[in-house]
Amino acid sequence: MKKTLVLFAHPYLEHSTTNVRLLDCYEDSANITFRDLYEDYPDFHIHTFRERKRIVDYDRLVFHFPIIWFGMPPLLKLWIDEVFDMRWISEGEFNILSGKDALIVTSVGGSRSNYSKEGKYKTCVEELLTGLRVALDVNNIELKKTFIVYNADTLNEKQLDVYCEELSEILKIE
Numbered sequence: 001m002k003k004t005l006v007l008f009a010h011p012y013l014e015h016s017t018t019n020v021r022l023l024d025c026y027e028d029s030a031n032i033t034f035r036d037l038y039e040d041y042p043d044f045h046i047h048t049f050r051e052r053k054r055i056v057d058y059d060r061l062v063f064h065f066p067i068i069w070f071g072m073p074p075l076l077k078l079w080i081d082e083v084f085d086m087r088w089i090s091e092g093e094f095n096i097l098s099g100k101d102a103l104i105v106t107s108v109g110g111s112r113s114n115y116s117k118e119g120k121y122k123t124c125v126e127e128l129l130t131g132l133r134v135a136l137d138v139n140n141i142e143l144k145k146t147f148i149v150y151n152a153d154t155l156n157e158k159q160l161d162v163y164c165e166e167l168s169e170i171l172k173i174e
Helices: 017-026 048-056 074-083 086-090 130-138 157-170
Strands: 004-008 032-036 060-066 101-107 142-149
Touching: 017 032, 017 060, 017 101, 017 157, 048 074, 074 130, 101 130, 130 142, 142 157
Parallel strands: 004 032, 004 060, 060 101, 101 142
Antiparallel strands: none
């Protein structure tokens, strides 16, 4: 398994049985470092240079967050704005982020049918992730997989088991 940094951002984790359960998938691997951005930066003051130094040491970044009001949580958006600053990555000829890969792990309270062109929201989750996908692409970070959990507020234990097994397998992707 690649050396992996999980960037987790959930402002209401105490209310999310799904995401609490998914976090178990990261626990048993020596190659995974887990960072909870809301725990690290409750004041939203990102230590940009420390974060830049940190991500250089990893081959894979996992962005794990819920969709909140049709976008990323505000702290994750701020982290991306500050850490992926274009002046930093364009200094010199070599982008140190180039060649890394990424996974997106996200959850929504609604159903797959609600997140479709014909559904309630007239858009799909993949479209709501466009900003993050572009940020990864601009930095030459290959997006390997997007893992979406629908109906996150109403899943039972059996359904959570299936999602956890699936995420554990996705983390093994080379």
